Amino acid sequence: MTWLTADRDRPSLDDLLAHRPELKAKYQTFYASIREAGLVPPRLLEICRLRMAAIHDCAAEWAQRDAEVRLSEAELAALKRGDVQAFAPLEQAALTVTERLPYQHHELTDAEVATLKSQLGDAGCVSLINALVLFDVNCRLKLTFDLKQ
Amino acid sequence: MSTQPRVASAVAGAPASFPTVLAHTPDTTGKFFDLYAEFWQRGVAPLTVKEMTRMRNARVTDCAF
Numbered sequence: 333m334t335w336l337t338a339d340r341d342r343p344s345l346d347d348l349l350a351h352r353p354e355l356k357a358k359y360q361t362f363y364a365s366i367r368e369a370g371l372v373p374p375r376l377l378e379i380c381r382l383r384m385a386a387i388h389d390c391a392a393e394w395a396q397r398d399a400e401v402r403l404s405e406a407e408l409a410a411l412k413r414g415d416v417q418a419f420a421p422l423e424q425a426a427l428t429v430t431e432r433l434p435y436q437h438h439e440l441t442d443a444e445v446a447t448l449k450s451q452l453g454d455a456g457c458v459s460l461i462n463a464l465v466l467f468d469v470n471c472r473l474k475l476t477f478d479l480k481q
Numbered sequence: 482m483s484t485q486p487r488v489a490s491a492v493a494g495a496p497a498s499f500p501t502v503l504a505h506t507p508d509t510t511g512k513f514f515d516l517y518a519e520f521w522q523r524g525v526a527p528l529t530v531k532e533m534t535r536m537r538n539a540r541v542t543d544c545a546f
Contacts, residue, residue: 458503
């Protein structure tokens with residue numbers, strides 16, 4: 333069941349945040365700023381977002397797609413099962429950090445972060461980790477409120 | 482867990498901390514703090530409840546900071 337509107341269709345995250353319009357606007361502005369900063373390639377953001385959805389088993393987040401990023405069925409299947417071998421070295425490094433954040437954040441190593449920094453720079457590394465945290469939050473919101481998207 | 486900051490401060494002369502590391506992405510960070518202020522300064526949930534849940538979240542995630 334969904335928690336807010338049990339007698340209607342399942343709401344989306346947008347519907348949920350609309351209960352607090354100012355909060356919704358700032359949330360969306362923050363979310364968009366990561367993409368707009370251009371510090372992390374869109375494909376990298378997309379594969380990490382989808383892996384986060386798979387980790388949480390969040391169907392609503394998994395169903396979303398970045399229209400500008402094309403992933404093969406084999407890549408999608410690999411993301412679903414957590415097989416990083418199908419991806420380039422930087423992507424593997426980012427997926428490793430993605431794997432850590434929701435439930436293994438204390439197991440994150442200096443070397444794993446250093447690999448990201450060496451490829452993306454300090455700013456890119458900070459931008460990517462900000463994105464990962466937001467992807468995590470989105471999944472948690474969607475699962476907590478049983479949202480449709 | 483690391484015992485030292487993994488990313489250097491983006492603010493000359495300032496030690497690495499939550500705001501100075503996030504300062505590597507000033508535009509995004511500004512928008513984050515706008516959002517965070519919205520959480521704290523507005524809404525119907527009492528401030529004491531927000532603070533209680535913030536502190537509990539820090540314990541659950543084992544975040545000493």
